[in-house]
Amino acid sequence: MVFMVARKDFNRYMMPVYKPAEFIPLKAKGSFVWDKQKKKYIDFASGIAVSSLGHCHPELNKALLEQSKKIWHLSNVLTNEPALKLAKILCNKTFAEKVFFSNSGAEAIEGAIKTARKHAYVNISKKKNGIVAFSDAFHGRTMMAIALNGSDRFVEGFGPMPGGITHHPYNEIKNLEKAINKNTAAVVIELVQGEAGIIKAKRDFIQKIKRLCKVHKALIIVDEVQSGAGRTGTLFAYEQFGIKPDIMCCAKGIGGGIPIGAILTSTKIAECMQLGSHGSTFGGNPLACAVAEKVMTLLSKKTLLNGVKKKEAIFVEELKNINNEFKCFEEIRSSGLWIGCKLNVRENFNLDTMMSACYAKGLMILKANNNTIRIAPSLIIEDKVIREGLKILRSAIQEQLQHQQ
Numbered sequence: 001m002v003f004m005v006a007r008k009d010f011n012r013y014m015m016p017v018y019k020p021a022e023f024i025p026l027k028a029k030g031s032f033v034w035d036k037q038k039k040k041y042i043d044f045a046s047g048i049a050v051s052s053l054g055h056c057h058p059e060l061n062k063a064l065l066e067q068s069k070k071i072w073h074l075s076n077v078l079t080n081e082p083a084l085k086l087a088k089i090l091c092n093k094t095f096a097e098k099v100f101f102s103n104s105g106a107e108a109i110e111g112a113i114k115t116a117r118k119h120a121y122v123n124i125s126k127k128k129n130g131i132v133a134f135s136d137a138f139h140g141r142t143m144m145a146i147a148l149n150g151s152d153r154f155v156e157g158f159g160p161m162p163g164g165i166t167h168h169p170y171n172e173i174k175n176l177e178k179a180i181n182k183n184t185a186a187v188v189i190e191l192v193q194g195e196a197g198i199i200k201a202k203r204d205f206i207q208k209i210k211r212l213c214k215v216h217k218a219l220i221i222v223d224e225v226q227s228g229a230g231r232t233g234t235l236f237a238y239e240q241f242g243i244k245p246d247i248m249c250c251a252k253g254i255g256g257g258i259p260i261g262a263i264l265t266s267t268k269i270a271e272c273m274q275l276g277s278h279g280s281t282f283g284g285n286p287l288a289c290a291v292a293e294k295v296m297t298l299l300s301k302k303t304l305l306n307g308v309k310k311k312e313a314i315f316v317e318e319l320k321n322i323n324n325e326f327k328c329f330e331e332i333r334s335s336g337l338w339i340g341c342k343l344n345v346r347e348n349f350n351l352d353t354m355m356s357a358c359y360a361k362g363l364m365i366l367k368a369n370n371n372t373i374r375i376a377p378s379l380i381i382e383d384k385v386i387r388e389g390l391k392i393l394r395s396a397i398q399e400q401l402q403h404q405q
């Protein structure tokens with residue numbers, strides 16, 4: 001009944017681009033969420049890989065509360081100390097020397113493309129503006145981001161798209177030299193594709209991109225919006241791929257649940273973005289930066305990042321056991337606490353039936369692609385909660401498969 005009222009209001013007042021689950025979350029703590037009926041859920045989703053330290057972490061609550069008593073908003077004509085502190089920690093912990101703050105991942109992608117094109121325009125040639133993106137990419141929902149995503153489902157009806165973008169099959173080395181050429185200003189890549197179902201870039205693919213970008217003086221933009229902030233077991237995924245980004249985009253997990261995005265780059269590249277060439281009213285908001293600074297400090301701890309790998313091993317082992325029992329997954333893919341289980345889809349056993357069954361039993365999971373269960377819990381989820389959640393997943397699978405017989 002409560003949900004029916006909310007559904008009515010949703011249909012009445014909201015643009016119909018989302019279809020929320022049939023319960024209303026009321027409060028959350030750590031890896032648990034409670035709905036309006038006081039039903040408890042284990043959270044294997046953390047938003048969509050956002051609440052990297054779980055819900056309402058006491059230290060993040062404290063950072064938010066303290067900042068809220070000082071100052072909420074500053075325009076960009078004033079010095080913003082929380083933003084400076086966050087920029088400093090991001091530079092100290094990564095390849096970067098300069099930061100620009102945005103509000104979201106897509107906004108970071110927009111700024112990164114602008115920076116790369118301006119860099120080529122100022123330093124190399126005014127005609128060098130090509131951007132190479134990859135099949136099954138996901139970079140967000142703005143016009144530039146959907147143009148980079150490329151797939152019809154994102155762009156249909158929204159044209160004309162921004163020009164100068166070409167797509168190449170992800171992980172395919174063949175013909176890469178045709179895609180990345182003297183006109184290329186930048187290549188934009190996810191080192192692990194999340195929305196596509198946790199697909200890792202192959203080393204030789206990355207090495208060839210690196211070589212070609214060097215030859216053609218093209219920049220490498222690494223999209224770490226979902227893979228960053230400890231998700232893959234290192235602070236950023238690029239650390240595992242033998243590559244140093246020229247520009248990196250982050251968002252999601254770096255704010256731990258507060259909206260923030262960032263573009264990270266070198267001083268040399270940043271220099272092409274002269275005064276007034278880019279900006280954002282809310283980017284670098286003091287409340288967001290105070291929380292993100294605390295998130296980044298906590299995430300940088302070796303023990304936390306090692307914990308991600310240990311917890312990944314628990315997930316993978318238990319998921320393999322489930323698969324041995326039910327043959328329900330075609331493949332289990334993982335990169336830290338970012339796990340994709342490609343379903344062995346059968347009649348009445350698919351992503352939608354699995355999502356509903358998990359919600360009914362008190363487990364929140366995610367979809368990726370149209371055939372993969374995505375798991376992206378808090379990076380500090382307790383081992384026993386992982387096991388509890390996987391018991392629920394097992395029982396949902398068992399129930400679904402029994403329905404078939």
Ligand SMILES: Cc1ncc(COP(=O)(O)O)c(C=O)c1O
Nearest residue numbers: 104105106138139140225226251
């Ligand atoms: C890899 C990647 N890039 C960009 C985005 C867009 O981020 P936002 O939704 O914050 O605009 C997302 C969001 O899911 C993402 O996963």
